[in-house]
Structure formats: structure tokens, C-alpha cells
Amino acid sequence: MTHPLITRLTDEFSWPFLNDKSSLIEFTERAGTHVLFVPGDPKRNLESxxxxxxLPELKMAFQGKFDCAVVGTDIETDLRQETGVLKTPSLIFYRxxxxxxxxxxxxxxxxxMARITQILAQPVPAE
Structure with missing residues (x-):
């Protein structure tokens, strides 16, 4: 996490930085809806x-319907493969x-706005 705009999310907004599997599981299993920001390499991908x-603007626009965390490089590859959201930067939604x-x-x-509205309307998958 080297880009100052990404660091700002954890430093100024106090969003969790998830860089191991246990913190990822603990965050996504909480009650409610959560967005994982997977930045990728901000040096190679300017979109990060x-x-x-x-993302902070989207969080405000949806008035607290989800919380956010930043995913670290140690677990990013595994998370992308597990979820099938392979391109970065990406937002991965959990409930x-x-x-x-x-x-x-x-x-x-x-x-x-349209895609997040659709995602938030999704039911939790049956186990």
C-alpha cells in the first residue's frame, strides 16, 4: 500500500487494513454488508x-448501507482467485x-450507482 490516496483510507477514515486470512474472515463475517477494496499495484495501475x-464518496451516497476495508497484497491474489473478481482495482461485496x-x-x-444498487438487493446465498 504505497499510494497516499490508498493509505488515506486506513489512516484518515480508519478503515481496516486486511492483510491476513483471519482478519479477512472476521471482517466479512460480521453482520451487515461490507466492501473490500482490492487496489492491486497502484504503481502499475493508475485506476487504483x-x-x-x-469509494468514500460511494459509501456516503449509500448512506451507511455498507462499511469498507482495504485488502493488502499478502492476501490479494488468493481473494481475487476465490471470488473470481480478477481485475484490479476492484470492489468485492460481502454480506x-x-x-x-x-x-x-x-x-x-x-x-x-446502478451496479451497487443491484448488488445490495442480492439475497445472501443459501448455504
């Missing part, structure tokens, strides 16, 4: 900084321990 600016959707790459505002 864009999503780091957009009550279950993945309910993902949005890879940077999108325009209207697409974020």
Missing part, C-alpha cells in the same frame, strides 16, 4: 488511486460472510 477517491458481488476496474458514477 481513482477508486480510492471514489454475512458471503460474497454477493464484485465490480472490477474503475467505472463511471452512474454505473457504480
Amino acid at each position: 488511486a481513482d477508486v480510492a477517491v471514489i 454475512d460472510g458471503h460474497m454477493i458481488g464484485g465490480i472490477p476496474k474503475v467505472r463511471d458514477w452512474d454505473e457504480y
Whole structure:
């Protein structure tokens, strides 16, 4: 996590930084809906900084319907493979321990609003 706009999410907004499997599981299994921000390598992918600016705005626009965390490089590859959301930067949505959707790459505002609305309407998968 080397880009200052990504660091800002954990430093200024106090979002959890998840860099091991146990913290990832603990965060995603909490009650409610959670968004994992998977930045990828911000040096190679300039969109990572864009999503780091957009996500706090989306969180405000959806008025607390989800909380957010930043995923570290130690678990990023495994998470991307497990969820099938392979491109970065990405937003991966969980509710009550279950993945309910993902949005890879940077999108325009209207697409974020539409896709997040659809994802939030998803029921938790049956076990």
C-alpha cells in the first residue's frame, strides 16, 4: 500500500487494513454488508488511486448501507482467485460472510450507482 490516496483510507477514515486470512474472515463475517477494496499495484495501475477517491464518496451516497476495508497484497491474489473478481482495482461485496458481488476496474458514477444498487438487493446465498 504505497499510494497516499490508498493509505488515506486506513489512516484518515480508519478503515481496516486486511492483510491476513483471519482478519479477512472476521471482517466479512460480521453482520451487515461490507466492501473490500482490492487496489492491486497502484504503481502499475493508475485506476487504483481513482477508486480510492471514489469509494468514500460511494459509501456516503449509500448512506451507511455498507462499511469498507482495504485488502493488502499478502492476501490479494488468493481473494481475487476465490471470488473470481480478477481485475484490479476492484470492489468485492460481502454480506454475512458471503460474497454477493464484485465490480472490477474503475467505472463511471452512474454505473457504480446502478451496479451497487443491484448488488445490495442480492439475497445472501443459501448455504
